[in-house]
Amino acid sequence: xxxxxxxxxxxxxxxxxxxxxxxxxxxxxxxxxxxxxxxxxxxxxxxxxxxxxxxxxxxxxxxxxxxxxxxxxxxxxxxxxxxxxxxxxxxxxxxxxxxxxxxxxxxxxxxxxxxxxxxxxxxxxxxxxxxxxxxxxxxxxxxxxxxxxxxxxxxxxxxxxxxxxxxxxxxxxxxxxxxxxxxxxxxxxxxxxxxxxxxxxxxxxxxxxxxxxxxxxxxxxxxxxxxxxxxxxxxxxxxxxxxxxxxxxxxxxxxxxxxxxxxxxxxxxxxxxxxxxxxxxxxxxxxxxxxxxxxxxxxxxxxxxxxxxxxxxxxxxxxxxxxxxxxxxxxxxxxxxxxxxxxxxxxxxxxxxxxxxxxxxxxxxxxxxxxxxxxxxxxxxxxxxxxxxxxxxxxxxxxxxxxxxxxxxxxxxxxxxxxxxxxxxxxxxxxxxxxxxxxxxxxxxxxxxxxxxxxxxxxxxxxxxxxxxxxxxxxxxxxxxxxxxxxxxxxxxxxxxxxxxxxxxxxxxxxxxxxxxxxxxxxxxxxxxxxxxxxxxxxxxxxxxxxxxxxxxxxxxxxxxxxxxxxxxxxxxxxxxxxxxxxxxxxxxxxxxxxxxxxxxxxxxxxxxxxxxxxxxxxxxxxxxxxxxxxxxxxxxxxxxxxxxxxxxxxxxxxxxxxxxxxxxxxxxxxxxxxxxxxxxxxxxxxxxxxxxxxxxxxxxxxxxxxxxxxxxxxxxxxxxxxxxxxxxxxxxxxxxxxxxxxxxxxxxxxxxxxxxxxxxxxxxxxxxxxxxxxxxxxxxxxxxxxxxxxxxxxxxxxxxxxxxxxxxxxxxxxxxxxxxxxxxxxxxxxxxxxxxxxx
Numbered sequence: 160x161x162x163x164x165x166x167x168x169x170x171x172x173x174x175x176x177x178x179x180x181x182x183x184x185x186x187x188x189x190x191x192x193x194x195x196x197x198x199x200x201x202x203x204x205x206x207x208x209x210x211x212x213x214x215x216x217x218x219x220x221x222x223x224x225x226x227x228x229x230x231x232x233x234x235x236x237x238x239x240x241x242x243x244x245x246x247x248x249x250x251x252x253x254x255x256x257x258x259x260x261x262x263x264x265x266x267x268x269x270x271x272x273x274x275x276x277x278x279x280x281x282x283x284x285x286x287x288x289x290x291x292x293x294x295x296x297x298x299x300x301x302x303x304x305x306x307x308x309x310x311x312x313x314x315x316x317x318x319x320x321x322x323x324x325x326x327x328x329x330x331x332x333x334x335x336x337x338x339x340x341x342x343x344x345x346x347x348x349x350x351x352x353x354x355x356x357x358x359x360x361x362x363x364x365x366x367x368x369x370x371x372x373x374x375x376x377x378x379x380x381x382x383x384x385x386x387x388x389x390x391x392x393x394x395x396x397x398x399x400x401x402x403x404x405x406x407x408x409x410x411x412x413x414x415x416x417x418x419x420x421x422x423x424x425x426x427x428x429x430x431x432x433x434x435x436x437x438x439x440x441x442x443x444x445x446x447x448x449x450x451x452x453x454x455x456x457x458x459x460x461x462x463x464x465x466x467x468x469x470x471x472x473x474x475x476x477x478x479x480x481x482x483x484x485x486x487x488x489x490x491x492x493x494x495x496x497x498x499x500x501x502x503x504x505x506x507x508x509x510x511x512x513x514x515x516x517x518x519x520x521x522x523x524x525x526x527x528x529x530x531x532x533x534x535x536x537x538x539x540x541x542x543x544x545x546x547x548x549x550x551x552x553x554x555x556x557x558x559x560x561x562x563x564x565x566x567x568x569x570x571x572x573x574x575x576x577x578x579x580x581x582x583x584x585x586x587x588x589x590x591x592x593x594x595x596x597x598x599x600x601x602x603x604x605x606x607x608x609x610x611x612x613x614x615x616x617x618x619x620x621x622x623x624x625x626x627x628x629x630x631x632x633x634x635x636x637x638x639x640x641x642x643x644x645x646x647x648x649x650x651x652x653x654x655x656x657x658x659x660x661x662x663x664x665x666x667x668x669x670x671x672x673x674x675x676x677x678x679x680x681x682x683x684x685x686x687x688x689x690x691x692x693x694x695x696x697x698x699x700x701x702x703x704x705x706x707x708x709x710x711x712x713x714x715x716x717x718x719x720x721x722x723x724x725x726x727x728x729x730x731x732x733x734x735x736x737x738x739x740x741x742x743x744x745x746x747x748x749x750x751x752x753x754x755x756x757x758x759x760x761x762x763x764x765x766x767x768x769x770x771x772x773x774x775x776x777x778x779x780x781x782x783x784x785x786x787x788x789x790x791x792x793x794x795x796x797x798x799x800x801x802x803x804x805x806x807x808x809x810x811x812x813x814x815x816x817x818x819x820x821x822x823x824x825x826x827x828x829x830x831x832x833x834x835x836x837x838x839x840x841x842x843x844x845x846x847x848x849x850x851x852x853x854x855x856x857x858x859x860x861x862x863x864x865x866x867x868x869x870x871x872x873x874x875x876x877x878x879x880x881x882x883x884x885x886x887x888x889x890x891x892x893x894x895x896x897x898x899x900x901x902x903x904x905x906x907x908x909x910x911x912x913x914x915x916x917x918x919x920x921x922x923x924x925x926x927x928x929x930x931x932x933x934x935x936x937x938x939x940x941x942x943x944x945x946x947x948x949x950x951x952x953x954x955x956x957x958x959x960x961x962x963x964x965x966x967x968x969x970x971x972x973x974x975x976x977x978x979x980x981x982x983x984x985x986x987x988x989x990x991x992x993x994x995x996x997x998x999x
Contacts, residue, residue, distance in 0.1 A: 264311030376503030379545030452479035505542030518551030600652030849961030884954025
């Protein structure tokens with residue numbers, strides 16, 4: 160009756176030897192019924208074989224081919240020569256050990272000592288056997304003594320005589336060995352048991368509700384492993400159970416009907432069931448799943464139609480059922496209204512090293528000679544369980560030379576088995592999502608989410624939506640509003656861009672270069688290039704950049720030639736720029752070129768949709784020579800800083816950006832979309848635009864008679880100070896006329912700018928320019944006058960400060976722009992786009 164696959168040597172799961180007249184119509188009926196409900200295939204002599212005085216060869220064969228041999232001693236068990244002969248055969252099978260039988264003894268209503276010594280009712284029965292079966296008596300007595308000495312279950316002691324509970328315990332013990340589990344779980348597991356305990360899904364057992372639980376995370380992070388471990392810890396508590404592994408793959412290969420049939424057969428324990436369509440299968444599942452509490456695991460689902468066809472609603476199932484899904488798409492589980500979603504995390508530090516070591520060395524820690532290489536590989540793999548196992552196994556027993564080669568190769572060409580596991584996540588994306596994923600992987604790791612959306616989509620709407628999709632599918636993560644990506648997923652993206660480059664006729668090419676070895680000739684594909692990213696490492700020399708090739712890149716959207724950060728500072732480098740740059744694509748939305756060797760950009764460069772420009776460390780003298788480029792929609796320009804969302808009244812200020820020979824920068828007051836802006840540079844003069852000035856650390860600002868918070872647009876401050884020590888306690892507080900706190904600022908970027916710079920005897924005076932918008936809601940209470948109080952200490956000498964409160968009418972006035980010396984720097988804190996740094 161059971162449909163679970165039984166090993167070929169076992170025909171039955173259980174054979175039970177019992178005295179029928181004692182317990183057949185109560186205890187045994189309950190036990191066999193429980194076996195049937197739990198899918199335990201038990202031999203029943205009253206159904207399968209005719210009874211006679213002696214045991215037939217068929218019965219002996221049934222005992223030999225049953226994995227569990229259960230003997231139930233009752234008061235009259237010894238009265239049956241049939242039962243005693245069964246007992247002898249059972250003990251013979253136990254002694255043989257091949258195949259290994261599991262023998263269980265149950266003392267129903269008799270004590271072990273009575274069976275062992277044949278006293279009481281057993282003595283009376285053997286008095287009869289001495290007359291009728293004298294030749295077998297000694298063998299039977301020995302068998303009873305041996306059986307009574309085996310570890311057994313006593314009905315009265317275990318459950319105080321409650322048969323239902325006793326039978327349930329027996330069945331569960333059997334199920335631990337024979338029924339649909341435990342599933343095979345990978346060896347050398349780390350943190351799996353701890354995570355199972357943390358989830359504590361045992362709390363759902365016996366519930367009066369149906370619980371749906373989701374486990375999500377990107378490929379290879381261990382979703383299936385943890386689901387199997389959970390299944391193994393819980394399956395004995397449910398009357399029906401099924402683990403449908405790789406639903407996505409099985410559906411693709413054999414169809415969703417096959418998965419439905421697999422589920423029905425395993426849970427209902429019947430083969431006499433056929434469905435001809437998905438809708439019919441769904442109907443049968445709805446009808447049949449409500450009969451008993453079940454444990455159902457649907458592993459690696461990737462489509463809402465799969466969920467609707469297999470577990471469409473909690474109403475389909477009996478109270479007390481637990482439905483578990485594993486998935487690479489968090490939004491899919493949300494859409495299905497899953498009660499609780501658990502996000503798998505990578506393994507950190509010691510746990511990652513332990514998993515790698517178990518596979519690479521066969522022990523918990525690396526050997527001394529390979530310890531440093533092990534640390535580097537584990538760091539590179541960033542706690543990805545599958546990668547740690549695959550790479551660890553591939554290095555087991557290998558020489559030091561192989562380890563060195565593998566470490567170098569990994570950083571350029573990732574393991575193909577790992578990429579094959581990750582690739583389906585990319586293939587399942589829509590075309591615009593694939594495009595965005597590759598753009599982010601190439602150019603925007605570590606950038607602010609809203610800023611990236613503004614670069615990749617002019618409206619921001621679909622870009623933000625697609626970023627959310629990538630986050631839900633664990634292709635991208637967002638940490639404090641900044642985009643991050645696992646190293647292996649980024650490596651997969653790199654491989655995909657290489658494939659794109661080699662595909663003939665591809666009209667959307669990304670060139671992603673991070674070392675001299677990656678430099679390729681782009682002459683043949685120049686017109687197809689949309690994204691060109693050159694990430695320059697420390698001490699890179701003679702990087703070839705072909706101006707003529709860039710001129711032909713008329714479809715270029717993103718150009719990023721940047722230094723990789725090393726110890727928080729940008730590293731200088733040498734670029735071998737050749738040819739003429741007669742044209743830059745006017746489709747550019749982002750232009751980052753550190754160390755640009757040109758003094759002027761091409762005269763026909765007219766990027767109407769430009770969002771961000773960064774020309775740090777460049778020789779540029781002027782961006783545009785005419786006022787034909789309106790950059791009022793530009794997010795940020797290093798060497799010119801502004802933001803999307805400027806009011807129209809500012810656009811007249813922003814037609815062009817000139818940079819003089821002394822490489823001065825421009826400081827423009829931004830519009831309302833920027834939360835704040837900060838700039839440090841050498842100087843000793845406060846611009847006249849700051850109408851409230853004071854020698855010392857306090858500035859009192861009289862508010863206009865018609866002051867209204869609705870007209871308030873922010874304020875600007877300028878402070879002249881001199882460093883005398885390393886203290887970073889710098890900033891200001893704002894107090895209302897009555898002393899109430901109206902906010903303030905303590906710029907953490909102050910310490911970043913001066914980090915590592917020694918205090919000189921001839922230390923120059925510095926200027927801090929700062930702007931804050933009307934997002935300071937405490938100013939709603941401001942009236943009469945406010946006071947700006949600047950912080951002072953022994954390490955900072957404050958010489959002069961100025962303040963201007965900005966209202967609507969101030970926006971129509973031109974500004975006095977300060978000059979920044981060659982050694983200056985800029986730190987701009989944007990509310991929407993994070994922190995932007997720039998220094999010469």
